[in-house]
Amino acid sequence: MRNPLTEAFGIEYPIFAFSHCRDVVAAVTNAGGMGVLGALAFSPEELEQELTWIDEHVGGRPYGVDVVMPVKTLDRDAGIDDVSDIGAQLRSHISQDHWDYTDRILTEHGVDVAARDDGLEEGAGLGAGVLGWTAATGAPQIDIALSHDIALLASALGPPPKAAIDQAHEQGVKVAALIGRVEQAQRDVALGVDIIIAQGYEAGGHTGEVASMVLVPDVVDAVDVPVLAAGGIGGGRQMAAAMALGAAGVWTGSIWLTVAENGSSPVVTEKLLGATSTDTVRSRAYTGKPARQLRTAWTDAWEAPDSPGTLPMPLQFILNSYASQKMGATPPRELVGMPVGQIVSRMDQVRSTKQVVVDMVQEYVDVTERLTADLEG
Amino acid sequence: MRNPLTEAFGIEYPIFAFSHCRDVVAAVTNAGGMGVLGALAFSPEELEQELTWIDEHVGGRPYGVDVVMPVKTLDRDAGIDDVSDIGAQLRSHISQDHWDYTDRILTEHGVDVAARDDGLEEGAGLGAGVLGWTAATGAPQIDIALSHDIALLASALGPPPKAAIDQAHEQGVKVAALIGRVEQAQRDVALGVDIIIAQGYEAGGHTGEVASMVLVPDVVDAVDVPVLAAGGIGGGRQMAAAMALGAAGVWTGSIWLTVAENGSSPVVTEKLLGATSTDTVRSRAYTGKPARQLRTAWTDAWEAPDSPGTLPMPLQFILNSYASQKMGATPPRELVGMPVGQIVSRMDQVRSTKQVVVDMVQEYVDVTERLTADLEG
Structure with a gap:
């Protein structure tokens, strides 16, 4: 060609x-x-x-x-430009309601939110993904x-x-x-x-x-x-x-x-291989901006009537990252998601x-x- | 070919x-x-x-x-099969809240809802469109x-x-x-x-x-x-x-x-010719089922936080038909819609x-x- x-x-x-x-x-x-x-x-x-x-x-x-x-x-809007302190500054914009709702979703799906606490104070939700x-x-x-x-x-x-x-x-x-x-x-x-x-x-x-x-x-x-x-x-x-x-x-x-x-995890690969074009949703539940991804109990929960609503980028992703840490290496299958398009049917x-x-x-x-x-x- | x-x-x-x-x-x-x-x-x-x-x-x-x-x-769910009386039967499923909200939308856009009342009791919202x-x-x-x-x-x-x-x-x-x-x-x-x-x-x-x-x-x-x-x-x-x-x-x-x-009306033709691919919305505001149409003050109102929510087909269309009658021959431009796809950009x-x-x-x-x-x- x-x-x-x-x-x-x-x-x-x-x-x-x-x-x-x-x-x-x-x-x-x-x-x-x-x-x-x-x-x-x-x-x-x-x-x-x-x-x-x-x-x-x-x-x-x-x-x-x-x-x-x-x-x-949000960091642009709020004028946050000091990288060394960016974690604490961003976290200060997340309401207790949002932390509580995140814990509630996790608990409802069998995650013991008290079991893993190491480093959450400083590091939670601040992987390179957020920083990027x-x-x-x-x-x-x-x-x-x-x-x-x-x-x-x-x-x-x-x-x-x-x-x-x-x-x-x-x-x-x-x-x-x-x-x-x-x-x-x-x-x-x-x-x-x-x-x-x-x-x-x-x-x-x-x-x-x-x-x-x-x-x-x-x-x-x-x-x-x-x-x-x-x-x-x-x-x-x-x-x-x-x-x-x-x-x-x-x-x-x-x-x-x-x-x-x-190198996707086995559960992600299995969910992707099994999904059809109607198993994705365009949702703010992952990053705070509309992103198409597998529909999961997580995306459903953030759309539910009692949801406090998603937070702006990058705060919503901090909640995701926090949830990932709490879930550890074997998260409940129904909460495992992945950004993917409708072509997942193929x-x-x-x-x-x-x-x-x-x-x-x-x-x-x-x-x-x-x-x-x-x-x- | x-x-x-x-x-x-x-x-x-x-x-x-x-x-x-x-x-x-x-x-x-x-x-x-x-x-x-x-x-x-x-x-x-x-x-x-x-x-x-x-x-x-x-x-x-x-x-x-x-x-x-x-x-x-709804008529199938409710077992309505007597055509002669179908209008009254369908209307009995529409709450006063929904009539009031419809009137409120119309009033906010300058429609005098008391001005046209002829035949509304029997005929409103029961054009062939609903019957079909x-x-x-x-x-x-x-x-x-x-x-x-x-x-x-x-x-x-x-x-x-x-x-x-x-x-x-x-x-x-x-x-x-x-x-x-x-x-x-x-x-x-x-x-x-x-x-x-x-x-x-x-x-x-x-x-x-x-x-x-x-x-x-x-x-x-x-x-x-x-x-x-x-x-x-x-x-x-x-x-x-x-x-x-x-x-x-x-x-x-x-x-x-x-x-x-x-034979579209001049205002519909003008709105269609001027619209781009982002001027449509997939909404239940027209018929009660998701339908892509021009985004209007009407579709926005039914998505608004204080909306009572859309009704199932064909009830929502009865509200549309009622609104059309109330608006008469020269409806407010911002309320004029039309089912159309994203190709409206072309x-x-x-x-x-x-x-x-x-x-x-x-x-x-x-x-x-x-x-x-x-x-x-």
């Missing part, structure tokens, strides 16, 4: 794969696509290690890094990413800072931004973003309300940069649909959660990363040939 | 057009597609007239009729439809009764059913339905939560009958995407609301029905050729 995007990156297929797993990132890149590592879960030191590992395993083939740059979070969502801590990830030989810097929930875009361009790194509305695409292109990732309602993780079928062509027509289609893409038919809608390539995420190289067997790429490309070719044949009657 | 569906119906393009306007139905059929008249808004006598008019204007070319057969409505949604009154529409030379009997919200499916088949009429979940498609095919209309979240009117990008291939793989893709389709790129996903054709609806032949000019078909087909051909060219590099 050849189009401006495959030419620009020197890749065989315009398949971009978002994953938090370095093995998946490297395997997609080595299979002719472009792996993109989600940096959110890593501390600066860890991210440095992961990227060094990828550098060593892709033989100079292109890969990317994805950071999360929320335009609006604060303005004060997102920037170092960009610096580390740009110190490696990356081909793409992508950002979600908002564009990278202008200075980061400029620095990326100086180094020959393309910048992509993930959006859910046409106006966001126009805003980001005006800032200098090179590629727009138009993500539809059906996508996993943070996502908007416009479905890919409508969003993709609307964005393609509204901006003059290449557009990647995201949301609902797990196979070659969906890839062909995305390209038909005008996308220059596809941005995939969920589909990599059940590949052999991905995730019904474990394949190798390379096989997913090969299957997608083969089906894409078959579909294109079928469309042509139908046309010729 | 040629595929099993175009062969079966003897049509040039697998473009199915749902419309309440007979002119649109005839024009699509005459342009090489298949017009399908939505019967819901018509009394049996009116439906007879509309179909006679269509018979006289399509020169034997195929067209269809769409009926609504809700699986679950009750089990007792849906059946005659099928009888009338089958007394004309139709090629397709389609149903939404549930399959036609088994007897109607059998009668249709005896007359050589194909039966289609609109679904939003894989299990519904399997249920309907087991009943003898010939064609499944897989309608995604982005669609206008009553719709489910799974987006077309995921729903269509899932349904295609789950049933062994042709599948029409519905939801988010307004142009040739989307038609090509639908066919890439495995659909045998497309089912379109919203896009016909702004064609020259359609409805930015008035075209003739024929031109919409021609544009869709031309773009479809262009896209297919582009995909083939990209593949060959």
